[in-house]
Amino acid sequence: MSATIEIRGLCKAYGQQVAVDDLSFTVLPGQVTGFVGPNGAGKSTTMRIILGLDALDAGSALIDGRRYQTLRSPLCHVGALLDAAALHPGRRARDHLLWMAQYNGLPGRRVDEVLEQVGLTSVARRRAGTFSLGMRQRLGIAAALLGDPGVLLLDEPVNGLDPEGIQWIRGLLRSLAADGRAVLVSSHLMSELEGSADHLVVIGNGRLIADTSVSSLLAAASGGRVLIRTPELSQAITVLANAGATVATTDREAMTVSGLAAERIVAVLAEHGVRVSEVSTHRASLEEAYMELTRDAVEFGATAAKEA
Numbered sequence: 022m023s024a025t026i027e028i029r030g031l032c033k034a035y036g037q038q039v040a041v042d043d044l045s046f047t048v049l050p051g052q053v054t055g056f057v058g059p060n061g062a063g064k065s066t067t068m069r070i071i072l073g074l075d076a077l078d079a080g081s082a083l084i085d086g087r088r089y090q091t092l093r094s095p096l097c098h099v100g101a102l103l104d105a106a107a108l109h110p111g112r113r114a115r116d117h118l119l120w121m122a123q124y125n126g127l128p129g130r131r132v133d134e135v136l137e138q139v140g141l142t143s144v145a146r147r148r149a150g151t152f153s154l155g156m157r158q159r160l161g162i163a164a165a166l167l168g169d170p171g172v173l174l175l176d177e178p179v180n181g182l183d184p185e186g187i188q189w190i191r192g193l194l195r196s197l198a199a200d201g202r203a204v205l206v207s208s209h210l211m212s213e214l215e216g217s218a219d220h221l222v223v224i225g226n227g228r229l230i231a232d233t234s235v236s237s238l239l240a241a242a243s244g245g246r247v248l249i250r251t252p253e254l255s256q257a258i259t260v261l262a263n264a265g266a267t268v269a270t271t272d273r274e275a276m277t278v279s280g281l282a283a284e285r286i287v288a289v290l291a292e293h294g295v296r297v298s299e300v301s302t303h304r305a306s307l308e309e310a311y312m313e314l315t316r317d318a319v320e321f322g323a324t325a326a327k328e329a
């Protein structure tokens with residue numbers, strides 16, 4: 022599989038409300054691309070446009086180099102989970118998938134294969150209305166996988182799931198990417214993508230903020246910071262600040278220090294008789310990296326709101 026999604030100069034407004042503003046990015050095969058941004062950033066609009074459910078004002082959104090509307094068997098190119106709640110409550114899970122398969126000219130055996138893949142075989146004859154949110158998400162994903170597509174779009178698939186469900190989705194996303202599929206998964210919480218995304222497309226107010234690999238984002242955010250834990254925090258802060266370090270406290274006994282190597286920090290504190298209970302190189306979480314990345318955009322938003 023080597024399918025891609027290519028978004029170029031995409032623009033969309035609803036009346037005066039700009040939803041997507043000159044957005045460009047590419048979703049590559051073989052990796053999970055996280056599509057991240059706060060509520061209202063334009064993620065769902067972009068996904069709906071990719072799927073031909075909404076018209077674009079300018080630019081292009083292509084799957085395998087083609088517009089969705091021109092794909093001959095769309096389910097075999099792209100599978101999507103947009104709204105897991107949008108299921109007929111009276112329809113049995115298996116019948117729902119059989120109907121979809123028939124309507125799209127797909128073999129009936131795919132239904133049992135995808136039910137197995139998402140772990141719903143034992144409840145396949147139950148009505149969708151009796152399903153928990155987690156089961157509905159699984160059924161929605163089963164539907165997305167029916168045509169064995171090279172591209173998958175999942176809009177907030179872990180929203181409202183319990184930790185076990187989140188763990189399951191993470192594993193599934195990883196295995197779908199390992200098959201060589203291009204997987205685009207949206208979330209407004211960066212932490213939900215920790216452990217599953219390889220690449221991130223971050224948007225705010227419909228505009229691109231970052232298009233980066235997770236590893237380079239984390240490396241940049243971790244950049245040379247050292248975590249120090251000490252029962253003599255205020256003394257340590259003074260000593261390190263005088264030595265030229267930049268210090269930020271994280272709780273009553275801990276701080277992150279930048280601008281000095283770990284060995285130098287330990288030596289300076291020892292020279293001044295400051296006791297230290299922990300020294301470690303700081304590894305940023307994806308959430309911290311995201312906060313750092315979006316700080317400027319958020320500050321810009323706050324300033325703009327104040328000025329308006």
Ligand SMILES: Nc1ncnc2c1ncn2[C@@H]1O[C@H](COP(=O)(O)OP(=O)(O)OP(=O)(O)O)[C@@H](O)[C@H]1O
Pocket residue numbers: 035038039040058059060061062063064065066067209
């Ligand atoms: N059908 C619509 N009519 C009018 N405005 C809309 C419509 N759909 C989206 N918008 C507006 O476009 C902007 C982008 O919304 P969108 O739903 O794409 O964001 P999102 O990033 O998916 O947010 P969320 O995380 O809340 O789902 C928002 O300001 C929203 O109010």
